[in-house]
Amino acid sequence: MGLGSIAGPALAAPEGLRPNDFEDITNYNNYYEFGTGKEDPARYAHNLTVAPWSVEINGMVDRPGTYGLEDILKGKTIEERIYRLRCVEAWSMVIPWNGFELRALLDQVGVQSGAKYVAFETALRPDEMRGVSRRVLDWPYREGLRLDEAMHPLTILATGVYGRDLPNQNGAPLRLVVPWKYGFKSIKSIVRITLQEEQPYTSWKDANHREYGFYSNVNPEVSHPRWSQASERVIGGGLRSRRDTDMFNGYGEEVASLYSGMDLSQNY
Amino acid sequence: MSSVLALPKPVQRRLADPVNRVLRRVPAWPLYILGALPPAWLYWAALNDRLGVDPVREMEHQLGLWGLWLIIATLVVTPLRQITGISLLKYRRALGLLTFFYILCHLAVWAYYDVQTWSRVWADIVKRPYITIGMAGLLLMLPLALTSNTASIRKLGKSWRKLHKLVYAVAILGALHFVILVKGFQIEPLLYMAAILILLALRLPWATRR
Numbered sequence: 001m002g003l004g005s006i007a008g009p010a011l012a013a014p015e016g017l018r019p020n021d022f023e024d025i026t027n028y029n030n031y032y033e034f035g036t037g038k039e040d041p042a043r044y045a046h047n048l049t050v051a052p053w054s055v056e057i058n059g060m061v062d063r064p065g066t067y068g069l070e071d072i073l074k075g076k077t078i079e080e081r082i083y084r085l086r087c088v089e090a091w092s093m094v095i096p097w098n099g100f101e102l103r104a105l106l107d108q109v110g111v112q113s114g115a116k117y118v119a120f121e122t123a124l125r126p127d128e129m130r131g132v133s134r135r136v137l138d139w140p141y142r143e144g145l146r147l148d149e150a151m152h153p154l155t156i157l158a159t160g161v162y163g164r165d166l167p168n169q170n171g172a173p174l175r176l177v178v179p180w181k182y183g184f185k186s187i188k189s190i191v192r193i194t195l196q197e198e199q200p201y202t203s204w205k206d207a208n209h210r211e212y213g214f215y216s217n218v219n220p221e222v223s224h225p226r227w228s229q230a231s232e233r234v235i236g237g238g239l240r241s242r243r244d245t246d247m248f249n250g251y252g253e254e255v256a257s258l259y260s261g262m263d264l265s266q267n268y
Numbered sequence: 269m270s271s272v273l274a275l276p277k278p279v280q281r282r283l284a285d286p287v288n289r290v291l292r293r294v295p296a297w298p299l300y301i302l303g304a305l306p307p308a309w310l311y312w313a314a315l316n317d318r319l320g321v322d323p324v325r326e327m328e329h330q331l332g333l334w335g336l337w338l339i340i341a342t343l344v345v346t347p348l349r350q351i352t353g354i355s356l357l358k359y360r361r362a363l364g365l366l367t368f369f370y371i372l373c374h375l376a377v378w379a380y381y382d383v384q385t386w387s388r389v390w391a392d393i394v395k396r397p398y399i400t401i402g403m404a405g406l407l408l409m410l411p412l413a414l415t416s417n418t419a420s421i422r423k424l425g426k427s428w429r430k431l432h433k434l435v436y437a438v439a440i441l442g443a444l445h446f447v448i449l450v451k452g453f454q455i456e457p458l459l460y461m462a463a464i465l466i467l468l469a470l471r472l473p474w475a476t477r478r
Contacts, residue, residue: 028321036454038322089451091322136452207452226396226449228388235322239314239381 014250017082020093022162024236029169030087031188032136033122033129040131041169047128048189050173059119059194062110069173073159075108076100080163081156083179085186086218086249088204090227093235097177098160103151111147111195118150119143119200120176121192137203143187144200144214145178146258154179154254157190180251182216213268217259218249222268271350272475284353291355299362306334307373324381331374336446336460338367339439343467350476361416364435368413371406371442398449405441408434436471439464 019025031041055072058064078098086092106118124140126132132139149155158177159166166172171188178185184204194200204212211225220230234241248255259267275283310330314323342363345356379389392399412432414420421428443461450457469475 024321032452036450036452036456038325039320091325134453134455136454223395226398228392228396231388233322233324233382239324240384242382242384 014084014246017084017094019082019096019162020236022164024093025095025161026167026169028093028235030089030183031131031169031171033124033131033139033141034169035131036136044130045168045172047130048123048125048168048172049128050168050189053173053191055174055190056192057105057109057194058192059196060112060115061195062112064109067109072105072108072157072174073100076104078159079156081154081158081177081179083154083177084249085177085179085183086232086245088182088184088212088216088224088229090224090229090231090245091233091235092243092245092249096162097156097158098163098166099156099158099177101153102155102157102176103153105157105193106150106195114197115195116147116197117195117200118145118147119192119194119196120145120187120190121194122187123189123191137207140191141187141203142201143176143185144202145176145185146199147195148258149178149255152255152258154251180217180248180255182218184212185216215259215264215267217255217264217268218245219247219264219268220245221247222265270477271347271470272477273347273351273470275352280353284355287354291358296359296362299359299366303338303362303366303369307331307370324377327377328374328382331370331377332446335367335370335374336442338363338370339435339442340460340463340467342367342435343439343464347467347470350470365413365416368406368409371409375403375406398445401441401448402445405438405445408438408441412438436468439468 027042028038029041029045030038031045034041034044051069053069054066055069056066078100080096080098082094082096084092084094102118120143122141123129124132145155156177158171158175159173161167161170166175168189171186171190174190175188176186176190199214202212202214205214205216218229223229229245231242231244234243246252274280310319310327313319314327317323319326342360345360345363349355349357379386383389383392393403394400412434415424415428415431424431440461443457443464446457447461
């Protein structure tokens with residue numbers, strides 16, 4: 001999977017982000033299917049078979065079906081997008097993703113009118129994922145977006161990082177990246193995409209709705225009940241590196257309009 | 269007092285006597301030096317980029333876990349003696365003081381390297397239940413640490429023993445701090461809590477006989 005054209009500055013906002021090392025990005029992951037430790041995914045995710053891979057796309061679409069990864073990538077422009085990833089645990093890093101806009105795939109399968117949400121599901125393979133033997137969450141991991149969020153040009157499906165194939169611990173072979181939301185929204189190793197009218201089940205919200213909302217937009221003013229979201233530890237920045245968290249993780253200019261009129265302290 | 273789980277006296281004697289004989293020759297003071305090494309190593313490793321991607325979190329986590337292990341070790345002393353006859357009593361003060369030291373380091377790393385601003389440290393202590401609980405545990409350890417010396421034991425007499433029962437509350441608060449800070453349903457902190465509750469249950473009247 002080669003590196004395609006580089007995204008223009010408008011879509012790399014906020015600009016001037018310096019990416020973390022490949023080492024940081026691939027050794028500090030939350031992927032609970034492989035264990036809850038930050039190093040567990042790097043240690044155990046190699047067990048996941050990522051080729052061949054297919055994604056079932058169903059629900060309110062014109063062309064439902066099981067799409068092989070090759071069909072999904074066909075005709076897509078793989079771009080580099082340097083995004084800050086802000087974890088709900090109040091740390092962040094900067095990642096140079098390679099991927100394509102989710103809307104290109106949604107256009108390919110034809111979203112029917114009436115569809116309002118997109119639901120995503122991660123692979124569930126007990127033989128390859130040692131973490132799922134513990135019910136940390138109600139597996140399989142599921143996430144979702146409102147259709148307008150999914151169609152937003154900042155929302156991508158990533159297939160690589162640093163111009164290399166996506167490492168398994170980062171959600172190979174295909175993962176979502178939604179840079180203005182907390183990292184857990186950016187679901188990994190996607191096997192199902194469903195277009196639907198109702199707001200989908202989402203793993204963290206449905207495990208604990210007081211702590212995790214459906215929207216989960218990065219918002220320094222709305223604390224997680226157990227910790228503040230006002231600032232974040234900068235991974236790879238050495239000891240005592242901390243920055244103030246930006247509203248929408250710095251992507252407010254592009255996405256704030258999606259939420260105009262909504263009370264974001266209610267719709268957290 | 270002995271435990272309902274106590275081994276028969278002859279077994280205790282055969283098991284414990286040789287161990288106790290060896291222990292009689294092992295002083296407690298090296299524990300203070302050995303105990304100071306891991307935090308010093310952690311700090312050195314953090315400064316020299318050897319603690320992985322997120323050194324601050326690693327320091328915090330390791331110090332907290334060590335603190336839990338140490339308080340568990342402190343709580344093991346009495347039931348171990350009651351059940352097997354092996355006496356680690358003379359090491360208990362060192363274990364308790366090391367617990368305090370580790371948790372103090374844990375707080376310092378959190379405040380200075382993680383949160384960094386005093387206003388935020390204070391806000392977290394007041395607003396975040398798991399931090400409030402952790403802080404309460406540390407504060408309860410303060411009088412215990414201050415009276416962990418022979419002079420205080422003499423001076424306080426019976427009330428010293430009463431005062432030092434606070435360690436039970438400290439242990440529960442410490443485990444609770446861990447249980448409620450993790451995301452999702454995780455087993456590890458529950459195991460620490462279970463270990464502590466079992467060690468406390470062994471001290472209840474039903475478990476001991478005079």
